[in-house]
Amino acid sequence: MDEHDKQFESYLRQFRLKNPAPLPELASLKRRSSVKWVLAAAAVVVAAGVSMVLVREAGSNAGPKATVEAAGNPSLYRVGETIEAGKVVQSNSAVGLLLALEDGSRVEMREQSELKLESAGEGIRVHLNSGSILVNAAKQGAGHLYVQTRDAMVSVVGTVFLVRAEQSGTTVAVVEGEVHVQQGAELKKLLPGEQMATNPSIKLKTVAEVISWSRSSSEYVALLQQSSAETGPRSADPAVEGQTEVAPRIIASEPNTNLTTPLSNNRLPFKVQANYVRVTSNQIRTLITIELMNRDLAFQDVYGAKRGDGHIEGTIYRIDNSRLPGFSQDVMVELPSNTFAASLDQPTLFQESRYLTPGKYKLHITVEDKNAQRIGVQDYVLDIPRIPDQSLQASSMILAYSVTDRPAGMLAIDMFALGEKRVKPNASGVFRPTDNLNVWQEIYGLTVDPVSRKPSATFEMLISQNKQEIRKSTSSSTDLTGSGQQLTYTNSVPLGNFGQGTYDIQIKVTDNLAKASLVTVGMFSVVSPSAQSDPPPNNAGRQIFERTCTACHNAQAAMGLGSLALQFSASDRELLADKRAELEELTKRGLTSNHPDVMKVRTEIEALNLRASDAVRSYGSFVSQHLNKFGGTITPTEVSTLAQYLFEEAGKKTEAAIPSDLPLQRQRIVK
Amino acid sequence: MGSRIDRDQIRKLYEHHSRGLFAYACSFVSSFASAEDALHQVFERMLRGDLEIEGEPVPYLYRAVRNVALNQIRNRSREVNLEDTWLESPAGMELSGFELQSSLKDLPEEQREVIVLHVWGEMSFDEVAAALGISPNTAASRYRYGLSKLRDQFQVGARSKTRSEHGRAR
Numbered sequence: 013m014d015e016h017d018k019q020f021e022s023y024l025r026q027f028r029l030k031n032p033a034p035l036p037e038l039a040s041l042k043r044r045s046s047v048k049w050v051l052a053a054a055a056v057v058v059a060a061g062v063s064m065v066l067v068r069e070a071g072s073n074a075g076p077k078a079t080v081e082a083a084g085n086p087s088l089y090r091v092g093e094t095i096e097a098g099k100v101v102q103s104n105s106a107v108g109l110l111l112a113l114e115d116g117s118r119v120e121m122r123e124q125s126e127l128k129l130e131s132a133g134e135g136i137r138v139h140l141n142s143g144s145i146l147v148n149a150a151k152q153g154a155g156h157l158y159v160q161t162r163d164a165m166v167s168v169v170g171t172v173f174l175v176r177a178e179q180s181g182t183t184v185a186v187v188e189g190e191v192h193v194q195q196g197a198e199l200k201k202l203l204p205g206e207q208m209a210t211n212p213s214i215k216l217k218t219v220a221e222v223i224s225w226s227r228s229s230s231e232y233v234a235l236l237q238q239s240s241a242e243t244g245p246r247s248a249d250p251a252v253e254g255q256t257e258v259a260p261r262i263i264a265s266e267p268n269t270n271l272t273t274p275l276s277n278n279r280l281p282f283k284v285q286a287n288y289v290r291v292t293s294n295q296i297r298t299l300i301t302i303e304l305m306n307r308d309l310a311f312q313d314v315y316g317a318k319r320g321d322g323h324i325e326g327t328i329y330r331i332d333n334s335r336l337p338g339f340s341q342d343v344m345v346e347l348p349s350n351t352f353a354a355s356l357d358q359p360t361l362f363q364e365s366r367y368l369t370p371g372k373y374k375l376h377i378t379v380e381d382k383n384a385q386r387i388g389v390q391d392y393v394l395d396i397p398r399i400p401d402q403s404l405q406a407s408s409m410i411l412a413y414s415v416t417d418r419p420a421g422m423l424a425i426d427m428f429a430l431g432e433k434r435v436k437p438n439a440s441g442v443f444r445p446t447d448n449l450n451v452w453q454e455i456y457g458l459t460v461d462p463v464s465r466k467p468s469a470t471f472e473m474l475i476s477q478n479k480q481e482i483r484k485s486t487s488s489s490t491d492l493t494g495s496g497q498q499l500t501y502t503n504s505v506p507l508g509n510f511g512q513g514t515y516d517i518q519i520k521v522t523d524n525l526a527k528a529s530l531v532t533v534g535m536f537s538v539v540s541p542s543a544q545s546d547p548p549p550n551n552a553g554r555q556i557f558e559r560t561c562t563a564c565h566n567a568q569a570a571m572g573l574g575s576l577a578l579q580f581s582a583s584d585r586e587l588l589a590d591k592r593a594e595l596e597e598l599t600k601r602g603l604t605s606n607h608p609d610v611m612k613v614r615t616e617i618e619a620l621n622l623r624a625s626d627a628v629r630s631y632g633s634f635v636s637q638h639l640n641k642f643g644g645t646i647t648p649t650e651v652s653t654l655a656q657y658l659f660e661e662a663g664k665k666t667e668a669a670i671p672s673d674l675p676l677q678r679q680r681i682v683k
Numbered sequence: 684m685g686s687r688i689d690r691d692q693i694r695k696l697y698e699h700h701s702r703g704l705f706a707y708a709c710s711f712v713s714s715f716a717s718a719e720d721a722l723h724q725v726f727e728r729m730l731r732g733d734l735e736i737e738g739e740p741v742p743y744l745y746r747a748v749r750n751v752a753l754n755q756i757r758n759r760s761r762e763v764n765l766e767d768t769w770l771e772s773p774a775g776m777e778l779s780g781f782e783l784q785s786s787l788k789d790l791p792e793e794q795r796e797v798i799v800l801h802v803w804g805e806m807s808f809d810e811v812a813a814a815l816g817i818s819p820n821t822a823a824s825r826y827r828y829g830l831s832k833l834r835d836q837f838q839v840g841a842r843s844k845t846r847s848e849h850g851r852a853r
Contacts, residue, residue: 016834017827017830020834027771028770028803029705029804030715030769030770032701035701035723579757581789583789584791
């Protein structure tokens with residue numbers, strides 16, 4: 013072991029292994045994921061007059077979460093909003109709410125209902141305080157789904173059923189599958205079309221009647237008729253069974269049992285860019301620009317104009333996942349009807365600015381088109397630079413659609429206001445030949461001549477393509493506004509005679525007094541208007557991915573996929589390639605297939621292949637689970653194509669977990 | 684030849700080997716909670732008498748933890764939480780901690796487990812060898828290969844990350 017290894021080892025030892033919790037005592041041990049045990053315990057505990065509470069073991073993750081899938085208007089909740097465990101969810105007096113649970117189950121709340129999500133062992137418990145819910149339970153894996161009311165507990169395998177909690181008692185009705193209702197010491201089993209009430213004074217209507225409020229009631233009624241046709245009429249008074257073991261019942265995860273909700277496999281595309289401008293060395297104004305293309309929005313006619321409505325929400329997280337104040341605003345795009353068609357190819361920009369201290373942050377942005385019920389979600393890394401005093405420094409170089417003087421009456425904190433200028437950044441970095449390339453940059457810390465009290469600096473802007481100079485322009489500090497501490501550099505270049513392609517741009521500031529220069533580099537591209545659509549997908553797996561996965565491709569999914577890649581990691585792939593080469597080598601040497609060396613390598617290759625196909629299968633189940641959760645549709649054959657595609661993609665070298673489209677910005681000090 | 688062992692023996696095994704077993708679980712799963720869960724599950728099963736130990740208890744325990752950890756990866760990979768790391772990073776080095784964990788994942792399993800056990804499980808090569816049922820020399824050489832690979836990867840990773848964090852404009 014050499015010196016470097018020793019050093020590296022002590023570097024590694026700086027990181028400490030976290031301490032696991034001590035082993036719980038034997039008495040407090042709980043068996044997990046055993047339905048038999050759960051029900052037996054329920055019988056005992058409830059009989060003793062205590063409501064059953066399954067506490068999650070220490071060290072487990074936070075509780076279950078739900079996502080709002082559909083909310084009426086007006087509603088307290090927004091589509092896409094995450095509801096944490098323990099939070100009370102109320103549907104208001106006029107409209108219901110549709111929640112998607114983490115396990116893929118859907119909970120449809122009737123108006124005027126109230127519930128709370130809790131974790132229950134390895135499953136999820138929906139605590140229904142009042143009102144009615146219709147649960148479409150996903151096939152349960154390791155966990156279990158429970159609905160708890162004041163006086164009953166319903167446990168689920170994979171079904172559609174209704175629970176109504178009233179002052180007088182609870183009603184449970186089953187549409188599909190089988191549920192178990194625990195009331196006191198009694199355990200009742202309900203089959204499709206059956207229902208029960210905890211209080212005999214509650215008058216039961218037919219199942220079809222009690223679910224009539226659901227937006228999917230017609231589907232459910234059809235399901236009910238189908239199941240009664242299959243099995244014949246059922247007794248209205250189900251047998252009471254004290255110690256029934258629930259046989260896991262597998263229902264088809266095909267979309268026919270899903271609620272009809274707007275499919276979200278059609279995401280709203282948008283671009284984000286962040287630019288950093290110094291306020292003090294430790295406070296950076298971060299401009300977050302969101303760019304939407306008008307043609308991606310849905311418009312409605314309003315008084316001779318076309319109007320698009322949206323909502324933009326941004327959350328900023330620190331590296332430790334704590335949240336900083338984000339932004340949330342309704343936005344409106346109004347286009348005159350007469351020029352509407354031409355405006356569709358124009359972008360619409362929104363900007364937010366935040367003052368942040370240097371460091372890394374995660375920015376999570378959701379953009380919703382209210383008319384089309386479409387959402388786009390993106391995660392960005394904000395890498396906020398430290399811009400120290402007393403040395404030559406610069407803000408981000410902003411490549412903009414327009415840089416104009418700030419109009420009178422526009423405040424310095426208004427959208428797009430940047431010092432004395434109004435800057436509309438081009439978040440995508442893609443310009444058209446009809447555009448001008450506008451450049452804006454602030455330069456800090458130029459040396460001031462002690463006599464004239466003025467800085468002396470030269471600015472050189474160079475645009476090049478493939479290292480070939482295309483355009484160069486030079487100016488000096490006397491042409492610019494500002495003082496030595498802060499100068500604003502702007503430039504504008506018509507792109508009319510620029511061919512299509514990608515260009516490099518570089519701004520070099522030379523402080524003639526301090527004899528130092530600073531170079532900022534960036535990139536932009538020029539395309540013709542017709543060529544601005546996304547590049548065509550190049551294979552079937554990719555097409556399916558684009559159509560389905562990117563719709564819900566959020567950070568959580570990315571992490572899930574990232575961890576799946578572990579099942580057959582890059583080194584496993586290398587190993588497999590090595591072993592295959594080894595086998596070839598051995599065969600070349602003339603060894604027969606029953607030579608021990610050959611057999612050994614064969615077995616190793618087989619084991620690796622087995623793991624690879626396991627990994628592909630995991631991708632498949634991940635994809636179908638995940639899409640189910642987000643209401644997307646995908647056929648079984650597509651699942652396998654997609655799984656294979658994801659598996660192959662994972663084999664290509666892993667990249668940073670969170671995609672970052674921020675423009676290239678490198679700075680270097682030249683002596 | 685299966686044999687039941689009593690609670691005191693189990694407690695002793697836990698006292699002596701929980702750290703190593705926990706570190707071992709960490710070399711498979713990426714979250715602290717899953718590693719802890721794997722460790723506890725094995726001991727809970729043993730306490731309940733569900734687990735019959737075959738052969739030497741220590742290597743057996745390591746195999747058991749490994750199986751539970753691998754099952755967890757299979758069953759709940761979608762629950763993995765980026766923030767839930769099993770390494771505690773010194774202040775200001777959180778990113779390096781993430782990078783280190785992800786570089787570790789790229790190592791071959793046999794090298795990774797030796798590194799995790801030796802560095803963070805604080806076990807000697809003899810102990811590592813006994814736990815994994817390999818020879819001390821094998822453990823030491825796997826460690827050496829793994830360490831130099833990790834060093835390369837970690838440094839390469841750290842460099843390419845800085846580059847990619849700047850991103851590029853389309």
